[in-house]
Amino acid sequence: MTEQLREQILGLITDAHYSPLKKEELAQIFNIHPVEIPMFYNYLEELEEDGYIVKTKKGKVMTPNQMGLFVGKFVAHRKGFGFVESDEEFTQDLFIPACDINGALHNDRVMAEVVVPATEDKRAEGKIVDIIKREVTKVVGLFQENKSFGFVVSDDKKFNQDIFIPKRSFNGAKKDDKVVCEITIWPQENRKPEGKIIEVLGKKGERGVEIDSIIRAHGLPEEFPKKVVDEANHVAEQDLGDEIARRVDLRDLNIFTIDGEDAKDLDDAISIEKLDNGNYKLGVHIADVTHYVREKSKLDKEALKRATSVYLVDKVIPMLPRQLSNGVCSLNPFEDKLTLSCIMEIDEKGNVVKYDICESVINSKARMTYTEVSDILEKDDEKLKQTFANQVNEFVIAEKLARTLMKRRESRGAINFDFPEAKIILNGEGEVVDIKHYERRISNKMIEEFMLVSNETIAEHFFWLQLPFVYRIHETPSAEKMEDLKKFIATYGYTIKGDLEDIHPKEMQNIIEKIKGTKEEESISTIMLRSMKQAKYSPTCVGHFGLAAKYYCHFTSPIRRYPDLQIHRIIKEQLNNKLNNKRQEQLANIVEYASTQSSERERAAELAERDVHDFYKAMYMLDKVGEEFEGVVSSVTSFGMFIELENTVEGLVRLANMRDDYYNYNQETYSIMGERTKKTFRIGDTVKIKVENVNVDFREIDFKLIEKLEESHIEEDLKSDK
Secondary structure, eight states: OOHHHHHHHHHHHTSTTOOOEEHHHHHHHTTOOGGGHHHHHHHHHHHHHTTSOEEOTTOEEEOTGGGTEEEEEEEEOTTSOEEEEESSTTOOOEEEOGGGOTTOOTTOEEEEEEEEOOBTTBOOEEEEEEEEEOOOOEEEEEEEEOSSEEEEEESSTTOOSOEEEEGGGOTTOOTTEEEEEEEEEOOBTTBOOEEEEEEEEEETTOHHHHHHHHHHHTTOOOSOOHHHHHHHHHHHTOOOHHHHHTSEEOTTSOOEEEEOTTOOOOOEEEEEEEOTTSOEEEEEEEEOGGGTSOTTSHHHHHHHHHOBOEEOSSOEEOSSOHIIIIIISSOOTTSEEEEEEEEEEEOTTSOEEEEEEEEEEEEOSEEEEHHHHHHHHHHOOHHHHHHTTTTHHHHHHHHHHHHHHHHHHHHHTOOOOOOOOEEEEEOTTSOEEEEEEOOOOHHHHHHHHHHHHHHHHHHHHHHHHTOOOOEEEBOOOOHHHHHHHHHHHHTTTOOOOSOGGGOOHHHHHHHHHHHTTSTTHHHHHHHHHHHSOOOEEESSOOOBTTTTBSSOOOOSOTTTBHHHHHHHHHHHHHHTTOOOHHHHHHHHHHHHHHHHHHHHHHHHHHHHHHHHHHHHHHHHHGGGTTOEEEEEEEEEOSSEEEEEETTSOEEEEEGGGOTTSOEEEETTTTEEEETTTOOEEETTOEEEEEEEEEETTTTEEEEEEEEEESSOHHHHHHHHHO
16 A cells, blocks of 8 residues: 555545445445455554544544544653644644643654544643554663662653653663663653663763764664675775676766865766857766665665765765765766766756766866865866866856856745854864854855756656656745745734745745845744755655755765665666666655655754754853853743853743743734833844753853844944945
């Protein structure tokens, strides 16, 4: 049974005109073959176990919502109460008092019933009646020891129950150790969960221990199993003679790589020239990882399990063993490397007029950094120009093409949010010495444009071939979110034109252009970004809203992303005429699972990367308690305002500590207003704060508001620069 059937079943029973049917009647409606009926019934049981459907006493299938039940993820609060986030979009969360949690833990999938319906100013209240799935089975936290027992306090502040540890289950843990604890007995009324220590990470506060705690908390596998390493060593040593002989030989081309200074997994290289007809010939050459990582091999299964490499400031958890990621697959200079090439002829307006996709072999002529290439193009650095004399002409051509591609993307409506990324700088001891904005210079943008155009070309090619594929999609924002955004920007005098049910990205781009340089730019950009859906992987091509692209995929990073690797397999099989009907049926299931798994692991990686950044930022601010800074309101909630400093560090000003007035939160305008003074704070406002407290354990920074600044020194500096 496929994801498509699941969507069809849920689509039917959630339809407003659906009358509850028995499983036999559903089998008839979906025209299930008699041989497959037992499998179909098992599938319905799985949907019931997962809480997507329920059966009445008479065996009729309905949604939980139709039965007055509420299914979703339980989000605990450290004070004991919690909320259930509904599966159904735009349904308000259900408040669960501490007395009605019934043993649920943070992130559990639960079923609840509504006890007190929602009112205009108050959300509905309910109680949990069933725990569908225990999401968290292992907890990372601080071990505390008593004479006859111990307990673990979770690092996750939302996991609000300590875990009881019998003395027999200490397994060497000592007071104030950071540990990984496995839950063995789930909580019941008036009884805490019980567990056992399965790993001791080290003493609290040590940098390596804290980073390891984050890695374990997000379930990121570090060490590769021995069998996987052995397989990597074996495939890395194979002779490539016969393979090179059968490929398109591009070793004479002036091909080069441009990456960050610290990059070791070089998976993309480019070649470029200006043709006599005025067009550009751009070659994007990507490491052929699939030659080494064969389908269903131990390497492949491990890569799919991880689905992505994770970058944690000064530590990388790779998707593939380093023998491959930094070795035979990496496009290191002056070495023959197997690649997949997308060679495009692009006209002077940025349109791809011709392209060729082939298995190739290359030999990179130079390994350059973004800084070096940008210094050549932006600063005309003579020394670097001499060092890379054989590539300088290509850089100039590449910049012209990149600017053409940028202009083309902009003209079709691609949305470009310019939020600063943090670059955390550590010294040799791993201490944070500085945090500043990550600089995106011309060479970064150049490579980005070339990867984008090749990703679009590959995606469109395979869309029209109607073959199973992994697309990178970004769905159109919902009408409800657009309506909320429309109301919000109206308070600044802006409006959204067009059909809110099917908004065009160009309309979003127009707003970004209008607000550029204004005081409200930060505010509107932030809320606009929150109105968007998350990008994800999918076997169905629905386009990429943010890029204003009808067809998009990830083809360019197979060393660090599984979808790219899976796409390479499909490309190679299509090039070699191996995609018969049976294989296409197999691939349909493979790309469906790969899409789901990769999207889930991507989220986990992002959360881990964010937690590591938050840890380093808290460490950096630890000795700055009492110091004053200027910052910008980056978010407003019912409990306070988050303030972002120039260096991207964010802290919270709690409403409870704003003693000059009683402030009310307005959800529609994302603002707070004082009852007496009418003083208002909203996203984008500039304020002066004092660092009041830093909690490294919870990675939290508290600020005290000193004053709201009508016009900050930052803004004055910007004006003087202009």
